[in-house]
Amino acid sequence: MASEATWHPTSRWQQYLQLTKPRVVSLIVFTAVIGMFLAVPGPVPLPPLVFGTLGIALVAGAAAAVNCLVEQKIDAVMTRTRGRPLPQGQLTSLQTLVFSGVIGGVGLAVLYNLVNPLTMWLTLATFVGYAIVYTVVLKPLTPQNIVIGGASGAMPPVLGWAAVTGEVSHDALLLFLIIFAWTPPHFWSLALYRKQDYAKAGVPMLPVTHGDQFTRLSVFLYTLILVAVTLLPFATRMSGWIYLSSALVLGAVYIAYAVRIYVAYTDRLARQAFRYSIVYLAALFSALLVDHYVRF
Ligand code: HEM
Numbered sequence: 001m002a003s004e005a006t007w008h009p010t011s012r013w014q015q016y017l018q019l020t021k022p023r024v025v026s027l028i029v030f031t032a033v034i035g036m037f038l039a040v041p042g043p044v045p046l047p048p049l050v051f052g053t054l055g056i057a058l059v060a061g062a063a064a065a066v067n068c069l070v071e072q073k074i075d076a077v078m079t080r081t082r083g084r085p086l087p088q089g090q091l092t093s094l095q096t097l098v099f100s101g102v103i104g105g106v107g108l109a110v111l112y113n114l115v116n117p118l119t120m121w122l123t124l125a126t127f128v129g130y131a132i133v134y135t136v137v138l139k140p141l142t143p144q145n146i147v148i149g150g151a152s153g154a155m156p157p158v159l160g161w162a163a164v165t166g167e168v169s170h171d172a173l174l175l176f177l178i179i180f181a182w183t184p185p186h187f188w189s190l191a192l193y194r195k196q197d198y199a200k201a202g203v204p205m206l207p208v209t210h211g212d213q214f215t216r217l218s219v220f221l222y223t224l225i226l227v228a229v230t231l232l233p234f235a236t237r238m239s240g241w242i243y244l245s246s247a248l249v250l251g252a253v254y255i256a257y258a259v260r261i262y263v264a265y266t267d268r269l270a271r272q273a274f275r276y277s278i279v280y281l282a283a284l285f286s287a288l289l290v291d292h293y294v295r296f
């Protein structure tokens with residue numbers, strides 16, 4: 001008799017995990033944790049660190065699963081996403097909904113009871129921002145979808161900050177601004193080399209609606225805005241020289257990618273720039289952390 005594994009390319013557990021977009025959520029959670037560390041001068045108290053991280057990760061995973069649920073027809077059309085569990089018929093809509101409800105509900109309960117109500121409410125708002133406002137309303141409506149929807153992706157450091165301090169300070173808003181400005185060059189680099197996918201699926205992403213040239217210019221201009229925004233933590237004395245030098249080096253490399261995308265575009269370059277965007281954000285937030293503890 002054929003084993004279960006013959007019928008399913010991945011285990012049931014892996015299929016559910018795939019719904020949560022684990023790699024994206026890992027970076028999201030990483031930025032939330034850095035927000036926690038930056039919120040206090042010394043060590044972070046253990047309960048908000050552990051339960052805040054757990055709660056934010058669960059709700060972010062639930063939001064990603066709702067996105068997979070809502071977009072299953074689009075995902076079936078796009079080469080990049082057609083291997084996901086819903087378009088593959090490995091999981092049903094109901095299973096996805098229940099899974100998302102359970103992990104999201106547990107995440108919110110953890111945040112409310114073991115962290116603080118403010119963090120729970122902000123995380124819920126972030127969930128709604130991504131799963132409903134971005135996925136259901138903005139994405140099919142306007143090529144500015146990711147600029148506005150990026151606000152949800154930018155929230156995690158604010159959530160981390162709120163988990164530890166019970167409030168949101170202007171320093172936390174600087175971290176928000178960095179991710180907010182980072183999202184357009186992050187996403188539009190990918191959209192440039194995945195344009196055919198989005199056109200086929202009828203999703204109005206910028207290269208589809210306004211063409212490559214305009215998108216390449218937008219990537220360049222937003223990268224300049226991003227690098228300017230990354231100077232703010234130093235300008236406001238939130239961070240010191242270690243952070244500033246890291247932000248300048250990382251930013252110079254990013255601008256070099258953006259210039260080349262503008263003047264000498266190739267898909268390969270856009271792919272490299274997209275990959276770099278992820279390394280960039282992880283390294284920038286690591287620099288914030290190192291600088292916070294090794295300040296001179
Ligand atoms: C509205 C905001 C965002 C949009 C539209 C967006 C879009 C995308 C897309 C379409 C991919 C898929 C690449 C692929 O699988 O081929 C991706 C990958 C990724 N994104 Fe974003 N992103 C957003 C925000 C964020 C945020 C806030 C973070 C983290 C802080 C993030 C981190 C990542 C990471 C780590 C990957 C790589 C995943 C992998 O290697 O499988 N993204 N993003």
Ligand SMILES: CC(C)=CCC/C(C)=C/CC/C(C)=C/COP(=O)(O)OP(=O)(O)O
Nearest residue numbers: 024056059060063064067126127130152153
């Ligand atoms: C804390 C919390 C609740 C966070 C939620 C925010 C969140 C999960 C943001 C993720 C951003 C993301 C995966 C964008 C992918 O774009 P897409 O959905 O257009 O990509 P796709 O084409 O791969 O589905």
